Each structure stands twice: as C-alpha cells, then as structure tokens.
Amino acid sequence: MAVYTDVSDEELAAFVAGYDIGQVLSVKGIAEGVENSNFLLHTERGFYILTLYEKRVRQDDLPFFIGLMDHLARRGIICPEPVRMTSGETLGRLAGRPAAIVTFLDGIWVKRPTATHCRGVGSALAAFHKAGADFPIQRPNNLSLSGWRPLFEQAGDAADRVAAGLTDRTATALAELERDWPTGLPQGVIHADLFPDNVFFIGTKLSGLIDFYFACNDALAYDLAICLNAWCFEADGAFNLTKGQALIDGYEAQRTLTPAEVAALPILCRGSALRFMLTRLVDWLNVPPGALVKPKDPLEYDRKLAFHRRVSDARDYGLRR
Amino acid sequence: MAVYTDVSDEELAAFVAGYDIGQVLSVKGIAEGVENSNFLLHTERGFYILTLYEKRVRQDDLPFFIGLMDHLARRGIICPEPVRMTSGETLGRLAGRPAAIVTFLDGIWVKRPTATHCRGVGSALAAFHKAGADFPIQRPNNLSLSGWRPLFEQAGDAADRVAAGLTDRTATALAELERDWPTGLPQGVIHADLFPDNVFFIGTKLSGLIDFYFACNDALAYDLAICLNAWCFEADGAFNLTKGQALIDGYEAQRTLTPAEVAALPILCRGSALRFMLTRLVDWLNVPPGALVKPKDPLEYDRKLAFHRRVSDARDYGLRR
Numbered sequence: 001m002a003v004y005t006d007v008s009d010e011e012l013a014a015f016v017a018g019y020d021i022g023q024v025l026s027v028k029g030i031a032e033g034v035e036n037s038n039f040l041l042h043t044e045r046g047f048y049i050l051t052l053y054e055k056r057v058r059q060d061d062l063p064f065f066i067g068l069m070d071h072l073a074r075r076g077i078i079c080p081e082p083v084r085m086t087s088g089e090t091l092g093r094l095a096g097r098p099a100a101i102v103t104f105l106d107g108i109w110v111k112r113p114t115a116t117h118c119r120g121v122g123s124a125l126a127a128f129h130k131a132g133a134d135f136p137i138q139r140p141n142n143l144s145l146s147g148w149r150p151l152f153e154q155a156g157d158a159a160d161r162v163a164a165g166l167t168d169r170t171a172t173a174l175a176e177l178e179r180d181w182p183t184g185l186p187q188g189v190i191h192a193d194l195f196p197d198n199v200f201f202i203g204t205k206l207s208g209l210i211d212f213y214f215a216c217n218d219a220l221a222y223d224l225a226i227c228l229n230a231w232c233f234e235a236d237g238a239f240n241l242t243k244g245q246a247l248i249d250g251y252e253a254q255r256t257l258t259p260a261e262v263a264a265l266p267i268l269c270r271g272s273a274l275r276f277m278l279t280r281l282v283d284w285l286n287v288p289p290g291a292l293v294k295p296k297d298p299l300e301y302d303r304k305l306a307f308h309r310r311v312s313d314a315r316d317y318g319l320r321r
Numbered sequence: 322m323a324v325y326t327d328v329s330d331e332e333l334a335a336f337v338a339g340y341d342i343g344q345v346l347s348v349k350g351i352a353e354g355v356e357n358s359n360f361l362l363h364t365e366r367g368f369y370i371l372t373l374y375e376k377r378v379r380q381d382d383l384p385f386f387i388g389l390m391d392h393l394a395r396r397g398i399i400c401p402e403p404v405r406m407t408s409g410e411t412l413g414r415l416a417g418r419p420a421a422i423v424t425f426l427d428g429i430w431v432k433r434p435t436a437t438h439c440r441g442v443g444s445a446l447a448a449f450h451k452a453g454a455d456f457p458i459q460r461p462n463n464l465s466l467s468g469w470r471p472l473f474e475q476a477g478d479a480a481d482r483v484a485a486g487l488t489d490r491t492a493t494a495l496a497e498l499e500r501d502w503p504t505g506l507p508q509g510v511i512h513a514d515l516f517p518d519n520v521f522f523i524g525t526k527l528s529g530l531i532d533f534y535f536a537c538n539d540a541l542a543y544d545l546a547i548c549l550n551a552w553c554f555e556a557d558g559a560f561n562l563t564k565g566q567a568l569i570d571g572y573e574a575q576r577t578l579t580p581a582e583v584a585a586l587p588i589l590c591r592g593s594a595l596r597f598m599l600t601r602l603v604d605w606l607n608v609p610p611g612a613l614v615k616p617k618d619p620l621e622y623d624r625k626l627a628f629h630r631r632v633s634d635a636r637d638y639g640l641r642r
Binding site: 023024027028029042047105106107111200203 | 329345346351352429524
C-alpha cells in the first residue's frame with residue numbers, strides 16, 4: 001500500500017491534457033500496490049487509475065506489460081485497459097517517472113476464496129492463456145528454474161535462521177527440480193502472479209484480472225501450478241481437493257491440458273512453491289529494522305513444497321480423468 | 322495518509338446492506354486523512370467515501386461532526402453529505418469502529434493558492450458561518466485559550482531544543498494572550514482547520530469543504546484569523562497582502578465583520594498562530610524514532626506569530642475600510 005511520488009496539480013493537468021478524457025475533477029492516492037504509486041483519477045469522462053512506475057519495475061519491460069493489457073482487453077479479457085493519448089501512445093512520463101492511465105475496474109479481491117471462486121479463476125486463467133497466444137512481445141521468466149539457484153545463494157545459510165533444516169531441504173528440492181524440470185510443454189504468456197489479490201469478483205462472479213507486472217513467457221501449465229498453490233490451500237496448510245478440482249475443471253472448460261502437462265503438474269507445483277518460498281525468504285532476510293510492512297512468510301511455501309513432494313499424480317490435485 | 326483498519330468483505334457487505342445504495346462494486350483504501358481510515362466506495366448507486374473513526378476521534382463528538390455535515394449540506398454548503406441508513410441513522414459501526422458513509426466530493430486541494438483561491442475561501446468561510454448559525458449541537462473549542470498553557474507545559478523546556486529562545490518567546494506571547502484575549506465577539510460554529518488541504522477546487526472554482534473534525538463553537542472571527550495564517554503567507558514567510566485582501570473581501574461579501582471583530586483581528590491572528598505552533602511543537606517533540614510521517618514545522622508558526630506581534634490594525638491584513 002503506497003503512494004511514493006507526489007504529483008503537482010500543474011504536472012497532472014499537463015499530463016491529462018495529452019488524453020481525450022476531459023479535465024481532472026479529483027485525484028486520490030490509493031493504498032494499493034507495493035511496487036508503484038497508484039491514484040484514483042476522476043475526470044469529466046469517468047474514473048481511471050493513474051499509475052506511476054517506480055524504480056522496482058524495469059522501464060524496458062513496460063511496453064510488454066502495458067501492451068499486454070491492451071492486447072488482452074481487445075480480446076475480451078476483463079482487465080485494466082490502457083487509455084491512449086491523442087498521440088496514440090499508452091505510456092507517458094509524469095513527475096519524472098513512466099506513467100500510464102488505465103480504465104477503472106470494479107470488483108473486490110476475495111480474502112477467503114470458495115470452490116466457486118476457484119472455478120472462475122481457472123476459467124479466466126485459460127481464457128488469458130488463449131488470448132495471449134498471439135501477443136507479439138516476448139519477456140523471459142527470470143523467476144523460473146534458472147533464477148532459483150541465485151536466489152537460494154543470496155539467502156545462503158541464513159535460511160536456517162528462519163527454520164531449522166530449511167537450507168538442506170531447499171538444496172535437495174532445488175537439485176531435484178534442476179534434474180527433472182520439464183521442457184517442451186506448451187508455452188505462452190503467463191500471468192505468473194495470479195494470487196487472490198489480483199483477481200476481482202463481484203459476489204461470486206469474476207469481474208477482472210489485474211497486476212500484470214510479473215507476466216512473461218513460460219509453460220502455460222506452470223501458471224496453473226502457481227494458482228493451485230495460491231488458491232487451493234487452507235489457512236491450516238491443508239490442500240483443499242474440492243478447490244483444486246474446481247480450479248482445474250474451470251481451466252479445462254476453456255483449454256484442455258495436454259498429457260505432457262498433466263504428467264508435469266506435480267513437478268510444476270513443486271517448482272512454483274519453491275519460487276515463492278525463495279523470493280519470500282530473500283525478502284524476509286532483507287527486511288529493514290522498523291519496517292512497517294510485514295513480509296510474507298516463506299515457510300508457508302516450504303510447507304506447500306513438502307506437500308507437493310508427496311504428490312505423484314495430477315489427480316491428487318483434483319484432475320478428474 | 323493511512324488505512325488503519327482492515328474490513329472484511331462480509332462485514333462491509335452487511336454494513337452497506339443497511340443503506341439504500343445497492344451492492345458494493347469496489348472499495349479501495351485511500352491515502353488521505355491522518356486521523357481516520359478512509360475508503361473510496363463504489364456501489365450500484367455511485368461513488369462514496371467510507372470513513373472508519375479511529376481512536377484519536379472522540380466518539381462522543383461524532384454526532385456533532387456528522388450532524389454538522391448533514392446540517393451544512395442541507396443549507397447549500399458543498400461538503401461531504403452523510404448518507405442515511407434505511408433506519409434513518411447516519412452513524413453506524415464497522416470492524417468494531419464508528420463508521421459513516423458520505424457522498425464523494427470532486428475537487429483537488431491547491432498546493433499554491435492564488436488571491437482568487439483566497440477570495441473563494443473567504444466567501445465559503447462566511448457562508449459556512451451563516452449556515453451553521455442554527456446548528457443545535459454545541460462543542461467547545463478545547464484548542465483555544467484555555468488549551469494553550471497545558472500544551473506549552475507539555476512541551477516544557479524541550480521547546481528550546483527546537484529553536485533557541487522559543488520557550489521565552491512563547492511564554493511572553495502566551496501571557497499577553499491570556500491578559501488580552503477578547504470576549505463577547507460574535508460566536509458560532511467554526512471550522513477551525515480550514516487549511517488548503519481541506520478546501521477543494523476545480524480550476525479556480527471552490528468545489529467543497531472537507532474535514533470538519535476540529536469544528537467547534539468559538540468566535541467567528543477566530544476562524545478568519547486561522548485562514549489568514551493558513552492561506553496568506555508565502556513559502557518564504559512573507560505575508561501576502563493581496564491574498565489577505567482577497568480573503569477578507571471574500572468573507573465580507575457574505576458577512577460584514579463587526580467593529581469589535583475588526584479591532585480583535587490582530588490578537589486573534591496571534592492566538593491562532595500560537596495554537597498551531599503549540600500543537601505542532603508537541604507533535605514534533607513526540608515523533609517516534611523511525612516514523613515515516615514527517616511532522617509539520619512548528620517554527621513556521623513561530624515566525625507567523627512574530628509577524629502578528631508587529632501588527633496593530635486589521636488593515637495590515639488587507640481590510641479595506
């Protein structure tokens with residue numbers, strides 16, 4: 001939750017004048033997003049979100065992220081749609097930072113998802129994969145297999161300060177993944193971070209996807225594995241098979257998994273659990289003293305990884321064939 | 322800028338169901354307000370602000386604050402208007418806190434006010450004073466004369482850590498104010514905190530007043546003195562007579578100051594400068610180490626107080642008669 005940058009009225013008015021959205025009527029910083037500054041913008045034309053991209057987002061990646069939202073919106077995926085300036089551009093500069101205006105999206109993220117929500121997410125994920133198939137820009141996934149060992153080395157022996165044995169367990173899991181990681185699976189644009197806070201619902205109806213700032217090219221089924229981790233475990237650490245079934249059913253209602261994807265699902269789940277464990281671990285070990293933001297618990301994903309290491313068949317996640 | 326309280330979806334839906342504003346479509350914490358948690362709420366009926374009152378606001382005062390907004394809105398003052406529940410109430414409870422929904426107000430607060438803005442504020446202040454005349458609830462001003470010595474004692478000798486001689490200067494000014502503070506001036510409901518961040522404009526047109534959480538009963542001209550302090554000094558500390566003229570002209574276009582008010586204006590300006598110096602000083606001395614919010618500079622008001630101690634006539638503020 002953050003607004004990192006102050007924007008003067010004059011700068012804002014000049015920026016908005018580049019769009020065909022009328023005069024600014026109101027602008028309020030919103031307490032959302034960890035990486036960027038977000039403002040709710042009301043103009044004579046309606047409500048919008050104004051985003052200023054702060055340092056943590058690589059500027060070279062912005063054409064991918066903003067182009068992807070534009071591409072998806074044109075193909076019927078409900079997501080923030082970049083508004084074009086009269087020049088045709090979707091990315092400008094404001095207060096010394098890259099900035100974009102996107103449409104305001106209704107909906108609320110669900111703190112306690114039900115199986116109905118999981119089915120909706122599965123279905124939206126597959127629709128996203130299909131809509132992204134002809135997106136022309138590429139962005140490698142730097143948080144996939146090749147990125148994990150550097151993260152693990154960055155944490156080093158400090159991992160054992162977080163939990164006894166964590167270093168050894170992680171070394172074993174990582175070595176297995178490096179040995180067995182699947183290749184040749186169907187590839188495409190994946191969201192790569194479709195956690196509950198990035199999916200809006202109105203009641204039980206999915207009303208949109210947000211936050212495409214981890215999107216990249218990778219195996220489509222890896223995205224499903226991320227969602228199984230993010231949506232189908234209970235607070236007590238138990239895997240909820242009913243939610244897993246709903247998520248996979250929702251996905252397959254839009255796109256059928258190939259036999260290779262089905263076979264790879266357990267290892268993809270292990271990989272994605274390791275990915276979130278490692279990034280959380282590094283964040284955990286780097287929290288500045290007195291920080292207000294509590295980092296997310298890496299051990300949640302250590303426990304999920306342990307679960308996945310006992311799974312050998314996609315049916316254990318809820319695949320019903 | 323703050324959201325102090327998380328509200329669950331279920332609690333929010335149940336709270337909003339008490340109003341005739343349709344289903345919740347979106348809720349976003351907004352980075353505004355230091356005392357309370359504020360959310361932008363979109364429902365099927367429109368956009369609203371949902372406020373949760375945190376500990377710093379006395380619950381006993383809420384009927385005054387919310388009743389005042391309701392009273393003013395009915396008399397044509399543009400301000401957030403409390404939305405009534407179907408029960409007729411305007412104040413409820415949400416997440417264990419008093420909570421209210423008010424209408425969303427367009428406009429932007431002006432970081433660098435011009436004389437035109439000052440005229441608008443003067444006019445709006447007088448209209449506020451007239452509209453508040455028949456408001457039936459009373460609330461004493463606990464940050465007026467009787468409140469200053471306790472604040473000064475709270476700061477104690479630590480004041481000299483902020484600036485050399487501040488303790489002595491303040492003691493002298495306070496003693497003078499205690500000796501000379503006027504009585505018998507026209508009384509009524511005053512805003513008591515009508516700083517630029519509490520006045521919205523669209524362009525140069527005033528579009529509304531917000532934040533009534535210091536409003537109370539006191540001398541009406543004291544409110545004008547607060548505005549002279551808040552609106553008519555430049556960043557370099559100089560009093561801008563053109564802005565003072567515009568503020569007073571705007572006020573008198575709606576309500577003529579009495580001779581007693583005119584005579585009292587210099588001492589009221591000294592009093593209000595001391596009031597903000599003292600509350601800022603106490604806040605300054607009580608900043609927790611590592612706090613993210615930079616406290617406001619008490620010395621800004623020490624300098625304004627020094628200016629006012631050299632003024633003996635309301636014409637020095639811009640009164641043109």
